[in-house]
Amino acid sequence: MQAASRLPQSRLPMPGSRLRPPSQVKMPTPPTENPVTVANTTTTTKRLRSPESVVPIKKARLDSHVTKPRKPSTNGIKKALVTRSNSASNIGAKKVVVKAAPIKQNAPGRPANSSRPGGTTTNRRPLATKNTIDSAPATKPTAGLKTKRQPWDLKGRLEDLEKIYNESKVGKQQLANNLAENSTQLESVTVVNTQLQNNVHRLKETLEQVQASLQSTQKNYDDDMRIRNREIEDLKFKLMSVERQRDSLTGELTAAQKQTAGLQATVAQLTSAQAGISAELTVTKINLEHSLSEVRCLKAELVKEKEIIEDQNQCLMENETERRQLHNLVQELKGNIRVYCRVRPLLPEEHTKSEGEITHINFPDKDSKVLEIDTLNHSSLNESMVNTRKGSSQQPHEFNFDRVFNTTTTQQDVFKEISQLVQSALDGYNVSIFAYGQTGSGKTYTMEGVNSSRNDEEGVIPRSVRQIFETTTKLEEKGWKYQFEASFLEIYNETIRDLLGDGKEAKKHDIKMTGADGSSDVTVTNLIYVPVTSSSKVHKLLAKASENRAVAETKSNERSSRSHSVFRLKITGANETTSEACQGTLNLIDLAGSERIKDSKSEGARLKEAQAINLSLSHLGNVIMALANKESHIPYRNSKLTYLLQNSLGGNSKTLMFVNISPKESNIHESLCSLRFATKVNQCHIGTATKKVR
Numbered sequence: 001m002q003a004a005s006r007l008p009q010s011r012l013p014m015p016g017s018r019l020r021p022p023s024q025v026k027m028p029t030p031p032t033e034n035p036v037t038v039a040n041t042t043t044t045t046k047r048l049r050s051p052e053s054v055v056p057i058k059k060a061r062l063d064s065h066v067t068k069p070r071k072p073s074t075n076g077i078k079k080a081l082v083t084r085s086n087s088a089s090n091i092g093a094k095k096v097v098v099k100a101a102p103i104k105q106n107a108p109g110r111p112a113n114s115s116r117p118g119g120t121t122t123n124r125r126p127l128a129t130k131n132t133i134d135s136a137p138a139t140k141p142t143a144g145l146k147t148k149r150q151p152w153d154l155k156g157r158l159e160d161l162e163k164i165y166n167e168s169k170v171g172k173q174q175l176a177n178n179l180a181e182n183s184t185q186l187e188s189v190t191v192v193n194t195q196l197q198n199n200v201h202r203l204k205e206t207l208e209q210v211q212a213s214l215q216s217t218q219k220n221y222d223d224d225m226r227i228r229n230r231e232i233e234d235l236k237f238k239l240m241s242v243e244r245q246r247d248s249l250t251g252e253l254t255a256a257q258k259q260t261a262g263l264q265a266t267v268a269q270l271t272s273a274q275a276g277i278s279a280e281l282t283v284t285k286i287n288l289e290h291s292l293s294e295v296r297c298l299k300a301e302l303v304k305e306k307e308i309i310e311d312q313n314q315c316l317m318e319n320e321t322e323r324r325q326l327h328n329l330v331q332e333l334k335g336n337i338r339v340y341c342r343v344r345p346l347l348p349e350e351h352t353k354s355e356g357e358i359t360h361i362n363f364p365d366k367d368s369k370v371l372e373i374d375t376l377n378h379s380s381l382n383e384s385m386v387n388t389r390k391g392s393s394q395q396p397h398e399f400n401f402d403r404v405f406n407t408t409t410t411q412q413d414v415f416k417e418i419s420q421l422v423q424s425a426l427d428g429y430n431v432s433i434f435a436y437g438q439t440g441s442g443k444t445y446t447m448e449g450v451n452s453s454r455n456d457e458e459g460v461i462p463r464s465v466r467q468i469f470e471t472t473t474k475l476e477e478k479g480w481k482y483q484f485e486a487s488f489l490e491i492y493n494e495t496i497r498d499l500l501g502d503g504k505e506a507k508k509h510d511i512k513m514t515g516a517d518g519s520s521d522v523t524v525t526n527l528i529y530v531p532v533t534s535s536s537k538v539h540k541l542l543a544k545a546s547e548n549r550a551v552a553e554t555k556s557n558e559r560s561s562r563s564h565s566v567f568r569l570k571i572t573g574a575n576e577t578t579s580e581a582c583q584g585t586l587n588l589i590d591l592a593g594s595e596r597i598k599d600s601k602s603e604g605a606r607l608k609e610a611q612a613i614n615l616s617l618s619h620l621g622n623v624i625m626a627l628a629n630k631e632s633h634i635p636y637r638n639s640k641l642t643y644l645l646q647n648s649l650g651g652n653s654k655t656l657m658f659v660n661i662s663p664k665e666s667n668i669h670e671s672l673c674s675l676r677f678a679t680k681v682n683q684c685h686i687g688t689a690t691k692k693v694r
Helices: 035-047 130-136 156-332 382-393 409-428 443-447 460-478 535-548 606-630 640-644 646-650 665-682
Strands: 075-081 094-103 337-344 370-373 397-400 403-405 430-437 480-491 495-498 511-514 521-522 528-532 564-575 582-590 654-661
Touching: 130 582, 337 409, 337 665, 370 665, 397 430, 397 511, 403 409, 409 430, 409 460, 409 564, 409 582, 409 654, 430 443, 430 480, 430 665, 443 460, 443 582, 443 654, 460 480, 460 535, 460 564, 460 582, 480 606, 480 640, 521 640, 521 646, 528 535, 535 564, 606 640, 606 646, 606 665, 640 646, 654 665
Parallel strands: 337 403, 337 654, 430 582, 430 654
Antiparallel strands: 075 094, 370 397, 480 495, 480 528, 480 564, 511 521, 564 582
């Protein structure tokens, strides 16, 4: 064991190592060396590959108690890779690049035989790898050695180891020689490589310069090509434009030639036709002269006819005015209250399947004085009334009034019929016009109209005021001068309220009779009288009163008047030329509508208002009945309404009543009541009105 540990380490490669034995390493030879040296080196390398110099792996194994010799450390064997390149210079030698692979060395300070802790020597068997097996050729055992020695033959085995050691020593000397030669060759190759790198660096610089010059030249060439291509494209576009213009001009020229040919033919035809036209023109001139003479005659006749028509229209207007004056005179002589009946049209929301058309109201006469109501098929009437109607030859109800306005009558048509009556106020008469009917029948629309910019929607009150001031302007030329005072009040729950006040001062208003005999005129105490000089100021007062008037929504009417309103315009006139003077009063009254409590479903304040309205209208009916029966006592003082209308109903006044009718079949019962009341009013004789002259 000690003898084995003193043996020198083997220089052969370890099994599994990447190093090849010296016999398999081919070192490149520089081109300047003698071929004989290279041949000797090759011969030496081949000599190392002899079978006797390599011991088989199985022979190299020792027992576990023999330490395996470690591979000596070397500086490494470098592998050479040779590449050929031709340089631009006169150097024609081969470029040799040597790449060295380092050889594994023992760690410094570590002995060849490694021992584990505790002093136990570790015997490592050499592992046979593919590299060692491939690099070492198969050899036969040496002739002087036995095939296999016995374990007890230590001497023989020691001799074998000495022989292996001697052979390894010879191989080590050979490797040292080869390493020296390779170092010399590496130095020469390094010098050549340095020269080649310098040449390559110079060639690269030259190539970069050439490439830069080439790029600059290429860029200039590309710029020139782009400019030339752009010029070519512009020229092509201009060429196409010129060709299009040429084609267009060619087409125009062809069309012009065709047109010229056609015009020439037309000129020829016109020239030939000119003679005939000249002859016809001569004949036409003669006929025109005759026609002009006839037209002059017809125009003269037309002027005469127009004058006749104008005279007839003037006569017709005068006759119509005379008819109205005579009618008013007849009514005044009769001393009765005039009654006009008006049926409003259906509202848009009332056009339903059952009430889309008005079938129960008829206007049979052309003079517009008769109104018929058919109640045969109406379910709201009681059975006794229907049976009575069936027993009386089934005739509809017929009512006669001074004038009946159907659903198509406009506000202007209504005012034309009362314009003469309004004119009487300027002549010194007391004129009273009031509207009566159930709620929602159109009384307020008839008297006040709609507050809008449209004049055709104005009612009786604004139209009357406008007519009075327009007539006043005309009468000023004849020496008349007038003064006007306006007032506006309402009777709400049997209480008089001033509609022209601010509503803050709660003043008490009483009705009193003024005059020498105590019954000449009706006045209201603490009432505001506003002097007015134009119709625009009166319209402002009407707007203010409309805002202050009591209105509310009920089941029967969306905007129901809850009070009786009275507009009074006191007129005082004087004529300095004739020394005449007169004083008249225009009373325009919008009565609150009667309503059925069960239909309107009024509650609370609305119920109290409805009861007060119905009571005052009931008193009005009693006064009318007393006047119709010519009773000695007329109950004017039973209500504020009848007391205020005392002169209009039974005094010195020209009175007209509008009875407004709803076109809805559901209101037919109320319509009949209103028409019967209006008939009684029309039969009342209040005496002939007299003019008040001062």
